Amino acid sequence: MRHSVIITVYNKAPYVGRAIASLANQSRPPAELIIVDDCSTDGSVQAVQQSLQQYSAQLTNTNVKLIQLQQNGGPSLARNVGLDAVTGDWVSLLDGDDEYAPGFCDRVQSIVQNHQPDLLVLSFINLPSKLIRPVIDPIKHLLNPIDDRLYALADPLKVITWQEFPLGPGNNVLCRRSLIGELRYNTQNDLFENIEFWYQVVKNSVENGSARCFLLLGEFLQIHEVGNSISRRKLTDINKIKWPALLDSLLDSQSEFDRRLWHKVATRWFNNILDRLDTPSDRLRFLWQFRRFAFRYYLRPVDVKKVPD
Numbered sequence: 001m002r003h004s005v006i007i008t009v010y011n012k013a014p015y016v017g018r019a020i021a022s023l024a025n026q027s028r029p030p031a032e033l034i035i036v037d038d039c040s041t042d043g044s045v046q047a048v049q050q051s052l053q054q055y056s057a058q059l060t061n062t063n064v065k066l067i068q069l070q071q072n073g074g075p076s077l078a079r080n081v082g083l084d085a086v087t088g089d090w091v092s093l094l095d096g097d098d099e100y101a102p103g104f105c106d107r108v109q110s111i112v113q114n115h116q117p118d119l120l121v122l123s124f125i126n127l128p129s130k131l132i133r134p135v136i137d138p139i140k141h142l143l144n145p146i147d148d149r150l151y152a153l154a155d156p157l158k159v160i161t162w163q164e165f166p167l168g169p170g171n172n173v174l175c176r177r178s179l180i181g182e183l184r185y186n187t188q189n190d191l192f193e194n195i196e197f198w199y200q201v202v203k204n205s206v207e208n209g210s211a212r213c214f215l216l217l218g219e220f221l222q223i224h225e226v227g228n229s230i231s232r233r234k235l236t237d238i239n240k241i242k243w244p245a246l247l248d249s250l251l252d253s254q255s256e257f258d259r260r261l262w263h264k265v266a267t268r269w270f271n272n273i274l275d276r277l278d279t280p281s282d283r284l285r286f287l288w289q290f291r292r293f294a295f296r297y298y299l300r301p302v303d304v305k306k307v308p309d
Contacts, residue, residue: 001112003105004032004088004177008078011042012096015224017051022099022222023062024055028106032063036082039072044096063087076185076193083184092174097226104220108174115146117214118205119175121153121160121167124221132219133166142308149217156202156213158308161260163267167202168194170223179205191244192265199261235276238285243293244269251296266293 005023009016016035023029037045045068052064067081079093090112094100111117125132136143136151142159143151153159160167167173171194183204185197205211235241247269250262270293277283 001090001109002031002088003090003092003108003174004034004086005030006079006082006086006091006093007033007035007096008038008075008082008093009035009040009044009048009096010038010072010075010078011040011044013040013042013044013047015097015226016044016047017054019094019096019099020048020051020055022101023094023105024051024058025102026100026105027103028109029059029062030088030105031061032065032086032088033059034065034067034082034085036067036078037069038075038078039069074187074190076187076190079197080184080187083180086177089177090174091177091180093171095170095223097224098170099222099224101218101220101222107216107218107220111147111150111214111216115150115214116212117152118179118210118212119173119202119214121213121215122172122174122221123215123217123219124166124170124172124223125219126223126225129225133169134164134215136215136217138164139308143215146214151215151217153213153215155308156206156211157257159215160199160202161257161264162308163264167198168192170221171198172221173198173201175201179211186245189245191242191269192246195261195265196246203257233276234278235273235282236278238277238282238289241273241286241289243290266296 007019023033035048037048048066052059065085067085069078069081108120111120123132123134139159139162142154144154146152159165179201183200185193189196202211202213244265246265247262250258253259273286274283277286
């Protein structure tokens with residue numbers, strides 16, 4: 001197994017050293033580390049270089065690449081650049097402000113050798129809130145125990161489109177590069193782009209009959225709740241709120257799972273916006289401005305909160 005890790009960075013100078021350290025300090029560091037800087041302006045590149053120098057001994061057997069983009073293109077483009085540069089047969093993406101827990105690489109190596117999965121969804125812990133996801137009790141009937149805290153997804157598309165199942169936060173997925181193939185992030189979509197990408201990876205693989213999808217518990221992925229991140233930043237201008245392009249692309253689909261994903265994303269978007277608006281008047285203005293959302297939402301009833309059968 002040659003595991004390639006892609007770290008994308010945009011103005012993550014205070015955090016990216018932590019992400020690199022979490023890989024360097026593994027007892028079995030990845031075979032390849034690709035760091036893509038999306039034209040940062042806060043000294044992120046210098047922070048990366050300092051960390052790589054600091055951990056050069058631990059990364060002796062790791063093929064390290066630092067790619068500096070000359071123009072800011074957004075996270076989807078940066079991830080695509082990283083995917084194009086991968087040479088390993090397994091790949092995972094790590095945000096520049098997150099980290100992998102000790103023992104992650106050893107555990108993954110053991111799983112790949114012993115169980116031949118195609119894709120692993122990772123449980124994760126949010127810090128400092130210590131919120132752990134997913135909670136598996138409601139869907140245990142769709143999980144086949146394989147090993148210690150390792151489960152096979154009996155119906156991958158049904159599981160990942162359930163409202164409460166996290167797919168995408170912190171890129172909590174590791175998979176064979178062959179599953180991704182030529183698929184890349186949609187650079188026209190900067191909302192829920194991780195969900196869209198990994199959903200397409202799983203959907204294409206299931207349709208081709210080649211996906212052995214597993215869920216690994218153990219909080220090997222640690223997602224740090226950075227206050228100024230895009231998903232948590234307070235909204236002060238209603239006119240700058242974007243309707244997710246992903247919703248329009250799925251709207252007319254008759255696929256059961258596309259419809260489930262539409263409602264999953266729509267619910268998350270709607271609740272996230274309400275949480276980030278400060279005043280009741282802003283919330284009312286938002287509800288009025290996006291009244292078509294409510295019309296479409298209730299016109300296409302799909303109960304994704306219900307535990308899958």
